[in-house]
Amino acid sequence: MPVNDTRLLRLCTLLLTIIASIDSSADACTTAVISGKATVDGRPLLWKNRDAPARHNEVALLTEGPLRAIAVVNAGSRRSAWMGMNEAGFCIENSLSTDLRQPGKKTGFNNGTLIKRALQTCRTVADFKQLLEETNQTGRRTDANFGVIDAQGGAALFETGPTSFTMFDANDPAVAPHGYFVRSNFATTAHDFPANPTPEQLGKIYSAERYSQACSRLDLQKDKGITVDYLIRHLTRDLSQETGTPHPGTVNGSAAPLPATIATKNTISRTTTVSAAVFHGVKPGEDPRLATMWTILGNPSFSLAVPSWVDVQTIAEPLTDENGAALGEIAITLRDWNKTDDGNSISTQCLPGIWSDLWPVEDKILTLTSRFQQARKEHGYSVGAITRFHQKMADLAMTAMQQELREMKQAAITFPAPPPPTFAPVKKTIVIP
């Protein structure tokens, strides 16, 4: 009956809206594609803070495809990848954009399986574009903004629905005047926004805060040129207020005491951030195997970055485990202990101590890696040497994280609590053989 059909349709629409909103809040991400024109060293950069319900992540080698690749995956799973790079220097990430969904049943690649396929088969941005064109015909289950860079200087963003996509070239000054694109969880093509919408244009759209905060951080740096270090320290760990002003005492904030708690529902380093990656590409003509994947397992505010390369023979132990890489699991423990009871904020009391312990170690890893990469360019290194260096950096990070865990545990055990009551002397103990 028409009336019932209408009610049913309304109900279905309501349910779909609810499901979409649940998905978009749980599985989100903040990302940027940065052309070599906008970076200090002329190499493209790619960044993603992964916001997902899958808290346990690891770094994995994907060796079964035509191209060898390295990626961040859900722990214990190799069916999908959520950010990664391959031996051709092609790097890819995504941010969920449910506004690209279309009604009807879909088959084909979803966001994670498409990333995996791209890592196994695409050498360039053009290859990825071709993969999308081919799968436009057969259909996909994709609803995401895919950021990609390659070893030829390519840097682009693809707003990708199930049967169509729109490409934005970060090297094209007409659409990317500053040489980069930021995306959170909306597609400009779904709303008739320009390629780089302003906060005013976005209005109250979901994830507008994170988009605006990321744009703001990159805008501040664009004249000096963007670097890997800047993305790792200042983007992945941004903790800003809803107005966009960074909280005092945080990495981008004024040098003032932290507020007692910080709401992290809509910050870039947020309640649901489970990992982050920054890809440092190569210049045209450079060995694509020099491309570096910097991975932060766990929430970036409680963890630190470790470099990986496609050439490593095995992933360093702290970064890989089917139940969750050890380094990321410690970050989960640390964050868990510092979150408020409702889970939507963090208590900041321990943050200065954590940062003052971890960031100097990360600085050391960045410096050592920069030297190592320079030496690789000059002399070339064996895969064994690359693997050993990767292991050494992971061990440095793990040692720092393990120490942080010990200190946090000790603080928990010795936490000042009210005194215990006095008890009457014990009357007897019972012995049961």
Next chain:
Amino acid sequence: MHSVSNFLLLAACIFIPASLQSVVMAEETMPVRVAILDFPASGSQGYRNLQRFLIPKNGFESTVISPEAIRKGDLKNFDVVIMPGGSGSGQAKALKPEGRAAVRTFVKNGGGYVGICAGAYLASSHYEWSLDLINARVWDRSHWNRGKSNVTIQLTPVGSEVLSNTNSKYNIYYSNGPLLVPDNQPDLPGYEVLATFESEVANNGAPTEAMIGTHAIIRSKFGSGRVICFSPHAETKNGPHSLIATGIYWAANQE
């Protein structure tokens, strides 16, 4: 309550002629009346293990009690309630708000509470569904599913005094129990540490070194009642049964 009988016993010893004291002394042999929570969906075998040694010969009389019976007020017939292993949130859900309130009232008025593993999670002050009987949080709760294995616990000096005058270290079965640490809820007293974990289980992604040194057995008061929480399982086949039996006996006595 058992402690009421102790008071009578003391009064009797002072005021009753010696010829009558032997009658009153028999009071002391009255078994501790223990209620052990169980319900069909609890998934716990803990009550069976407990009932094997909570017998009159050892000074106990145990009864399995349902959440419904607790809600109806049946705890008034017992000296101590044991919340055994299973699921802390599951126990809280089965008890419902009325049952949780009934347990709190029972302890507040002088009843004893023994939490074992899930029952220790339930007693803590950490979760929305917690009973808030003891001022304790759970360290590394993200990795609660850290695994099952035998571990070593070390009794503190107070722990030795309360639970054992023979050994200070025990090999004991651990099964995803809470790693207890102090909380600072202002309306609750602190707790005393009776034992700490000296070795650990770190499976399913749980970080190594997270468990060692955290608190395995703790005690405190809630109102007039005594509360003791065991993270590991002293009630399983290999015990140490003396440890848990002594803990239950201690909890059954009012302050």
